[in-house]
Amino acid sequence: MKKFKRNTLKTLLAFIVAVLSSKGFSNGNPYRDRFQSYRQTFRIEPNPEETQRIIKNIIGKKKILDNLVDLQVPDTAEDGNVVPLTFRINCTMQKDDYPKKVHVLALENPFPEVAIYEFFSEKGTAEVSFRCRMRTSSFIMVIAEMNDGRIGVNKKYVDVMLGACS
Amino acid sequence: MEKLRRLKYKKEVQFGEDVKIKTLAEHQMETGVRRDNLTGVIYPRLIIQSVIARYNGEIVFKANWFSGVSANPYLAFFIKAKESGLIEIEWKDDHATTSYKRGYLKVLDEKGNEILPVKYGL
Numbered sequence: 001m002k003k004f005k006r007n008t009l010k011t012l013l014a015f016i017v018a019v020l021s022s023k024g025f026s027n028g029n030p031y032r033d034r035f036q037s038y039r040q041t042f043r044i045e046p047n048p049e050e051t052q053r054i055i056k057n058i059i060g061k062k063k064i065l066d067n068l069v070d071l072q073v074p075d076t077a078e079d080g081n082v083v084p085l086t087f088r089i090n091c092t093m094q095k096d097d098y099p100k101k102v103h104v105l106a107l108e109n110p111f112p113e114v115a116i117y118e119f120f121s122e123k124g125t126a127e128v129s130f131r132c133r134m135r136t137s138s139f140i141m142v143i144a145e146m147n148d149g150r151i152g153v154n155k156k157y158v159d160v161m162l163g164a165c166s
Numbered sequence: 167m168e169k170l171r172r173l174k175y176k177k178e179v180q181f182g183e184d185v186k187i188k189t190l191a192e193h194q195m196e197t198g199v200r201r202d203n204l205t206g207v208i209y210p211r212l213i214i215q216s217v218i219a220r221y222n223g224e225i226v227f228k229a230n231w232f233s234g235v236s237a238n239p240y241l242a243f244f245i246k247a248k249e250s251g252l253i254e255i256e257w258k259d260d261h262a263t264t265s266y267k268r269g270y271l272k273v274l275d276e277k278g279n280e281i282l283p284v285k286y287g288l
Contacts, residue, residue: 114234124244131236
């Protein structure tokens with residue numbers, strides 16, 4: 001009787017832990033985000049597995065749509081410290097048709113997450129331009145999380161002549 | 167020492183127009199990965215973490231930045247003009263020190279009258 005009770009408790013606990021962990025890691029926050037929120041003061045090498053995990057955590061099991069994101073980057077950048085970047089989300093910005101969060105990732109950086117932009121409903125067009133750093137020539141990826149659950153992804157390769165010092 | 171903050175936009179716009187707002191902050195944006203050549207000491211990270219744009223006190227746009235953003239960060243975005251009022255940009259540091267830049271936006275309707283944020287009933 002005692003053994004049976006213990007076993008049931010064990011399975012229940014395992015189930016709860018599994019549910020919690022699956023929710024905690026797939027709520028759209030990238031894995032390294034928590035890590036980055038500290039003032040990081042040590043050297044770290046770029047890790048392709050880590051970037052794949054971040055992308056997976058952002059996208060999850062949602063459906064990916066093409067031609068939602070327009071991305072403008074130069075084909076070749078002379079200086080890796082200053083790579084100009086503009087993106088535009090093709091949406092009306094009415095009621096539910098707006099991007100909640102837009103992630104910008106440089107895939108070969110030690111910290112691939114470059115920026116997260118947040119937009120609000122009926123507050124202008126979703127177009128942003130800024131400058132980012134890149135260590136080597138690699139892909140730049142923009143992931144748009146729409147408010148109604150859709151996801152748009154665009155990816156472009158940038159050739160960097162002189163990488164940002166690291 | 168006061169660091170330079172810049173805010174540029176079209177001062178007088180029509181109703182419903184999309185206004186492009188360009189901002190520039192003077193900041194070193196230390197990544198926390200760079201090492202001193204002589205001593206081998208790593209410079210601690212010091213970046214601007216977030217930029218918040220407010221239009222008449224309401225949050226219109228928000229940016230969260232990590233170490234991948236370049237030094238002296240430039241940022242341009244759009245807001246929709248509905249009524250004339252205050253545009254306020256807030257830069258927040260790693261030390262949670264904030265700096266602000268404010269400006270007035272004048273919005274005109276079709277007849278050329280200014281649309282004020284507060285309506286007075288007569």
